[in-house]
Amino acid sequence: MPIRASVDHATMYRMNMALILNQLRRNAPISRAGLATLTGLNKATISTMVRTLLERGLLHEIGVNTPTSEVGRPGINLELNPDAGYLIGLEIGVGFISLIVTDFTTRIVARRYESTLDMEGPAAILERTLDLLRDAFRQYRQPDRPVFGIGVGVPGLVDTTSGLLLFAPNLGWENVALQEIIAREFPVPVRVANEANMAAFGESYFGDEQESRFLLYVSTGVGLGGGIVVDGQLLSGATGFAGEFGHMTVVPDGLPCNCGNVGCWETVATQQAVFRFVQAAAKAGRKTALTSIVSGDWRRLTIPAVVGAAQQGDAVAREALEETGHWLGIGIANLVNVINPRHVILGGPLSQAHAFLLPVIRETAARHALKWAMSGVTIGVAAHAADGAAMGGIAAIHSMVLNDLQPWL
Numbered sequence: 001m002p003i004r005a006s007v008d009h010a011t012m013y014r015m016n017m018a019l020i021l022n023q024l025r026r027n028a029p030i031s032r033a034g035l036a037t038l039t040g041l042n043k044a045t046i047s048t049m050v051r052t053l054l055e056r057g058l059l060h061e062i063g064v065n066t067p068t069s070e071v072g073r074p075g076i077n078l079e080l081n082p083d084a085g086y087l088i089g090l091e092i093g094v095g096f097i098s099l100i101v102t103d104f105t106t107r108i109v110a111r112r113y114e115s116t117l118d119m120e121g122p123a124a125i126l127e128r129t130l131d132l133l134r135d136a137f138r139q140y141r142q143p144d145r146p147v148f149g150i151g152v153g154v155p156g157l158v159d160t161t162s163g164l165l166l167f168a169p170n171l172g173w174e175n176v177a178l179q180e181i182i183a184r185e186f187p188v189p190v191r192v193a194n195e196a197n198m199a200a201f202g203e204s205y206f207g208d209e210q211e212s213r214f215l216l217y218v219s220t221g222v223g224l225g226g227g228i229v230v231d232g233q234l235l236s237g238a239t240g241f242a243g244e245f246g247h248m249t250v251v252p253d254g255l256p257c258n259c260g261n262v263g264c265w266e267t268v269a270t271q272q273a274v275f276r277f278v279q280a281a282a283k284a285g286r287k288t289a290l291t292s293i294v295s296g297d298w299r300r301l302t303i304p305a306v307v308g309a310a311q312q313g314d315a316v317a318r319e320a321l322e323e324t325g326h327w328l329g330i331g332i333a334n335l336v337n338v339i340n341p342r343h344v345i346l347g348g349p350l351s352q353a354h355a356f357l358l359p360v361i362r363e364t365a366a367r368h369a370l371k372w373a374m375s376g377v378t379i380g381v382a383a384h385a386a387d388g389a390a391m392g393g394i395a396a397i398h399s400m401v402l403n404d405l406q407p408w409l
């Protein structure tokens with residue numbers, strides 16, 4: 001009985017601490033009285049916990065309330081202390097490694113981006129990744145400023161229970177114990193997840209609180225993947241494979257997909273589908289400015305080139321984006337019916353064409369989804385674009401620290 005009571009007390013303490021820290025993250029600068037109002041905790045509890053957080057350097061006090069910022073007596077404001085420590089977000093992508101360091105308020109203080117196109121094999125890329133982490137630790141880890149953790153996004157299937165990267169076909173990696181390899185050298189918490197899952201969580205964590213609690217993130221480029229956030233939590237599924245909706249069948253007699261199936265959503269709603277449309281139109285004799293841009297080699301075609309042509313009124317470029325936007329809308333309509341999100345976000349390289357894609361996506365989704373499920377759904381473009389997965393890694397670590405501060409107290 002005494003053991004049970006002490007566990008309950010510890011759990012309650014952790015939950016209250018998390019409540020205070022999450023309100024500070026969203027609403028700082030804020031006074032103790034303001035925190036009491038937002039959390040529903042009594043002022044004595046707030047005072048005790050804030051004192052602990054100030055002593056540990058996780059918060060700091062700033063200024064005095066101006067009469068307009070809060071009705072009632074003025075008080076000292078609080079916010080997360082940016083100098084409390086650092087967080088590292090990392091993306092090992094196809095052809096690049098991207099590393100971001102933020103302070104404790106998740107403001108970016110450093111970034112590194114390296115091309116890995118001329119590197120040979122997984123071992124070389126992994127060693128370069130560890131080198132970048134060594135540099136970051138050398139520069140930022142100090143006795144009074146810990147590195148709170150490392151969040152890593154990778155373009156493959158990750159068993160999130162163990163951090164084992166099972167299969168990343170575009171990297172040529174299979175069964176790499178990524179979490180274990182990184183944690184062996186850097187004794188901080190390490191979280192590894194699929195890059196689109198990481199990006200989805202980041203968009204939710206840093207997005208508007210109400211809008212982002214129920215979020216569908218669709219990342220499209222070479223392939224199509226994404227993530228689902230339900231009530232602020234990433235839906236990872238039993239073993240971490242949730243969000244592989246690029247392989248939903250949408251055209252039963254469609255084109256073959258890399259996964260072995262035919263007619264997957266990925267075959268009609270990625271940049272490959274845009275390029276295929278343009279190339280087929282040109283071969284059929286239609287005039288397009290893109291023919292001269294690639295000068296005979298269609299592998300040179302890029303999404304910025306297609307967007308540029310579409311902006312100039314090129315009919316083929318516009319139709320290619322409209323056709324692909326239509327298919328994106330079909331898949332999103334299906335997912336809206338299943339998940340009932342509040343907000344849908346388009347990310348990944350193809351989202352550079354959002355000015356042309358979003359109107360078609362919105363119209364198609366509205367036509368095909370249940371009107372009740374679609375009511376109030378907003379469809380927009382990712383806030384962190386190319387930084388999505390690395391910032392998702394930052395979000396994963398920041399959320400872990402705020403929700404269980406015990407190891408740092």
Ligand SMILES: [Zn+2]
Nearest residue numbers: 247257259264
């Ligand atoms: Zn497939």
